[in-house]
Amino acid sequence: MIQFLLKRLIGLIFVIICVTFITFIMGYLAPGDPIHSMMGQHFNAKLYMQLRHLYGLDLPWYQQYFNFLVHILHFDFGYSYKQQQMPVISIIATNLPVTLELGFWALVLQFLIGIPLGILCAIKANTWIDTANMGTALFLYAIPVFVSAVFVRFAIAQIDQLTGAGWPPTGWGDPWQYTWPDIQTKLAPILIFAIGGAAYIARLARTSMLEVLRQDYIRTARAKGLRERIVIYRHALRNALIPLVTTFGSSLGFIVVGAFFIENIFNIHGLGSITMTSVTGRDYPIIQATVLLLTIAIVLGNLLSDILYMIIDPRIKAE
């Protein structure tokens, strides 16, 4: 177990170093001089050299990269090129809570919706409940998140016109506050975000439950004369849930990517939207920081799901 964890940790550090290198080298090779564009029309050769030195851009690339890594270890992501030289960390600190909240609820809801639905469909396999739910899940899983977001915004607008409810179409309330207006703005993005993942989890839960239900020990349990309810909840359900733990890691990946679109369509100012503005504005310190943050989230999610898998299922021996 400890050996496995060590091995995984080394792999994880390797992956993170690779990702930082890729983002760094992209910024380094990018055409255009950031200091030049930062100074705009007020170009001044002396100040230019000073700023270059301040941002460490006068060093060779390997030294820049090394400094970058050292600074990351001190949680120092440097200063923004564009936003009046604000520290990157404070820009991220204002935007991160929004994305965290969005992602957290999406993650929680997709398991809360997906698992019961999948189990229900497995129990009622081949009935209309199963066919209808799985058919919908298939659609929801395949359709990109921005398409469903547009459909939902349209639906909200139509309902609004009919009832005059005054549902706010876009934006985001105060982070982690749940008054009625907050819920109104947050509900649609969170639900859309969750629903695609929920569909995926429901399909997996159903397959896994069906797999368990045809095991011998379930037949034994039934043969003993146990009530169906106990067979399902006590004997089958627990084992059916084990493979779902592994989806946790990939769900985080979905959420990281989906955040870009959800925040774009619903005008939410989170991590995805600052990454987008810094990509179009070529504000490399922010890009590097956000990309690092997003990849660390995914990598840790994968590690966590592997560890959970090992804890829950003692049959799995680490290789």
Add this chain to the structure above:
Amino acid sequence: MSIQDKNTEMNDSGELLSTAPISSPDQYLHENPLYVDNQEKKPDQQKSLKPFQQSIRRFLRDKRAVISLGIIVFLILLTIVGPPIYQHIGIPYTNDAGKQVGPEVYHNPFRHDLDFADKPISARFWLGTDSVGADLLARLMQSLLISISVATAVEIIDILFGVTIGVLAGYYGGWIDQILARITDVMFAFPGLLFAILLTGIFGPASDLFLDKLPIIGQYGNARLIIVSIAFALTSWPMMARYVRGQTLQIKANQFIEAARTVGSSDFKVITRHIVPNLFSIVIVASTLNIAGTIIGEAGISLLGLGVQDPGSSLGLMIAERAQAIETSHPWEVLLPCIVLAIIVLAFSFLGDGLRDAFDPRSKD
């Protein structure tokens, strides 16, 4: 190729995660025989059919997949022959300046004419016009052409790289296998879309200067699609290589490979004659499923404003242009590309699922 070779291919494509819905435990049991012995003693009437033909039969029986294939073929034909036909249908009219304007002008996806902005469906504009007066049907066909071209370009690189490196990693193992494993690790942590956003965002504006000058592909703001394609190809081949590697490992363990080696075939001959042909099904299935992802990705990148630029058309761009104004006016203009995108993505994923079920031995009946 002998039946024996094909059989091994059929038995071993279990690398793809099967998420296809299974309708009932009974059906599941039926499709997945518990007793492996049964597979060896095939019924007599199946003996005459090659496994590949069996797969095709299974595929043809899958209504959803066949309909999806039909839709895809229709859409591809539409993108190729649609625009020239559409630009010849329509009655010329005389504009304010007294000039004759024919269908080849007003059915051009790149034409802007504010006099005809936001027009509803009519005989002149079959699906109406958008906010700058461009014909929506013409733009949709152009967008689909973009989607399909990007997907094709990505798949060509994906298959080329994925199969070459996957086979080498599976056949030889060793350092090439190690490198592949590390690359896939990184790719798992670095979502393809994020990579594409960075690549297009950082190199897009500068590359416009020279990519714009390329004939055909570079025109009408499509230049950045080259970067988009490269980004998606770079992030998708490791997955393909992993599937291929797994499959190669299984094929390699078979007797016919050993036999080929015994009679003195070189490694090159074993790989090209005996391994690569057996990878056909897994490559087809994996790339069909990947196409759906690529189409979503291209639309997404264009939606974020990093892909196709202004005069051009992309499903994502068409959605982005009007998505923020959906409450106020003309929802049709944004719902239409959404629906088309949903249809094409669903068609490719259903086709991929169908192909997987057809080629997957576990669903053999």
